[in-house]
Amino acid sequence: MAAKWIETLVGSLDQKRQYKHHMARIEALPQPYRNAAEALQRYFMYQGGILDGDTLITMLGDFVELWERAVADGTPVRAIVGDDPVEFAETFLQAYSGKQWIDKERVRLRKAIDAAAGDNGEEKSA
Amino acid sequence: MGNQMTEMLKGTLEGIVLAILARRSAYGYEITAWLRDRGFSDIAEGTIYALLVRVEQRGFVDVEKVPSAKGPPRKVYSLNAKGREQLAEFWRTWSVLAERIEQLHHNDNQHNEGA
Numbered sequence: 658m659a660a661k662w663i664e665t666l667v668g669s670l671d672q673k674r675q676y677k678h679h680m681a682r683i684e685a686l687p688q689p690y691r692n693a694a695e696a697l698q699r700y701f702m703y704q705g706g707i708l709d710g711d712t713l714i715t716m717l718g719d720f721v722e723l724w725e726r727a728v729a730d731g732t733p734v735r736a737i738v739g740d741d742p743v744e745f746a747e748t749f750l751q752a753y754s755g756k757q758w759i760d761k762e763r764v765r766l767r768k769a770i771d772a773a774a775g776d777n778g779e780e781k782s783a
Numbered sequence: 784m785g786n787q788m789t790e791m792l793k794g795t796l797e798g799i800v801l802a803i804l805a806r807r808s809a810y811g812y813e814i815t816a817w818l819r820d821r822g823f824s825d826i827a828e829g830t831i832y833a834l835l836v837r838v839e840q841r842g843f844v845d846v847e848k849v850p851s852a853k854g855p856p857r858k859v860y861s862l863n864a865k866g867r868e869q870l871a872e873f874w875r876t877w878s879v880l881a882e883r884i885e886q887l888h889h890n891d892n893q894h895n896e897g898a
Contacts, residue, residue: 729854739827
């Protein structure tokens with residue numbers, strides 16, 4: 658289901674090809690790394706909200722590399738993810754937050770408050 | 784490491800990593816190992832990895848992919864001119880912050896002794 662959703666989002670055939678390639682690399686990870694990576698990937702899909710395909714592919718590629726590296730070095734899952742997997746997931750996503758939908762809302766909020774506070778930055782008092 | 788330590792470290796971790804890279808180029812695992820050796824025992828490798836991704840995207844480091852015997856190539860990070868500027872800014876900010884907090888600490892101690 659996530660794959661379908663992502664394919665409508667991700668535009669070009671080249672991106673689709675890369676996306677499938679990265680997903681295949683996740684599936685090829687030995688356990689327990691595969692389960693950890695898939696659980697995080699699922700969370701990214703809900704939380705991420707990254708709009709453009711290029712950023713998404715870059716993120717996924719870096720993510721897969723992190724786990725392949727962990728497998729090669731024999732680094733335990735917990736040492737990669739830390740005590741709080743949610744915290745890790747959020748930190749990881751933040752590195753790619755340049756083009757998230759929420760950024761548009763951040764700009765909008767700043768503009769609205771600028772306008773409310775007046776151009777000179779001083780509040781108008783009644 | 785306690786929760787307060789983790790929270791406080793969050794804002795300074797980027798500066799710490801840039802400072803490590805100012806000494807010499809390194810890959811993610813080396814940086815994590817270095818931090819663990821020096822008492823930052825609870826730092827997850829993934830957190831450092833994400834931080835390195837971020838400083839790379841902000842243009843503070845140059846990255847070289849070095850083949851490794853096992854697994855994908857290792858990304859070796861080195862601080863560039865923009866990164867050194869950022870690090871200098873971090874140290875300036877740190878000095879101001881540390882001084883002000885120490886002052887609070889000092890005043891607080893005096894107050895307690897006087898009471």
